[in-house]
Amino acid sequence: MSSKNKPGNDLFLYLLRLGDTSLVLSHRLAEWCGHGPILEEDIAMTNISLDLIGQARILLGYASRVEGKGRSEDDLAYLREERAFYNVLLAEQPNGDFACTMVRQLFISSYQFFLFEALQKSADETIAAFAAKSLKEVTYHLRHSSEWVLRLGDGTAESREKTVQAVNELWMYTRDLFDMDSVDRNLLTAGIAPDMNLVKEKWEQKITGVLKESTIPVPPSDAWMASGSREGKHTEHLGYLLAEMQILPRTYPGASW
């Protein structure tokens, strides 16, 4: 397709990747609503979820304007198929137990922290402003999740075992966070997106530090890694998530309340 090479299309895809990650993770955290281990943590997780839905709205709203085909942010969120979603694979992984949710949050918040930190200097003013605003939220998400991983990892034998298991199960989705394709490289050249290798270095340093402090072993560097989110190839979990997230607007088109 010739439109694939247009700069606007690169930007559109890039915005979908960022926006879909916030949207899908937001939905996962919202699944905890009413099921949190304690009332305070139930509120904490839904607070983070609401921050993420705010990010998704800004990013998908901007994506809608960049695309310029009359698809609204809601159309993008609710009327795209699984293969047209570009969120990182980690975001769609099921909540599992509380340790699993906190480890996933630590991995993604840390990724968003260093990514948004770099995006503050983006040549695209809308993205730079978005990054500056969202960085404050993500700073709190990162603090919350790393403090919990610390307590779970260095807590009881049971909490430690569950945390070790969560790290081992989710580790394979961490390389996908930093994969770069032609979209990333074109936007890097244009000064719009950062070099993900630099983001990855900072991420590894941060995560290694938290895991060591939590007495959790860091998985080996030659561990098998999944990838595919850049091409819209997902794990089996995203389809079910979208079915639940999209059923209302698809069943009652144009519904409002």
Place this chain on the structure above:
Amino acid sequence: MSTTENTQWKLWEVFTQPKQGEPYEHAGSLRAPDKEIALQNARDVYARRNEAVSIWVVPSECIAATSPADSGSFFDPANDKVYRHPTFYKTPEGVKF
């Protein structure tokens, strides 16, 4: 006789300052295993809608409080001492208070 182990986390009292320079007000209480989590929980439970610029958390057990039984000796004697209130003075005109 069987006893039930108390698995609840420690109780904390939360005080929030609505604006810089204003006094801290009691916002409520919550449960948390330690100071850092207590602060985070207080932020999420009592300051998520822009209610505060600063938070104190205090273990509830560290607060000494009067009991209802004390109220007779603590507070009743103040009831009939109107002369403790400085309402018998005339304030000169122009004094701001």
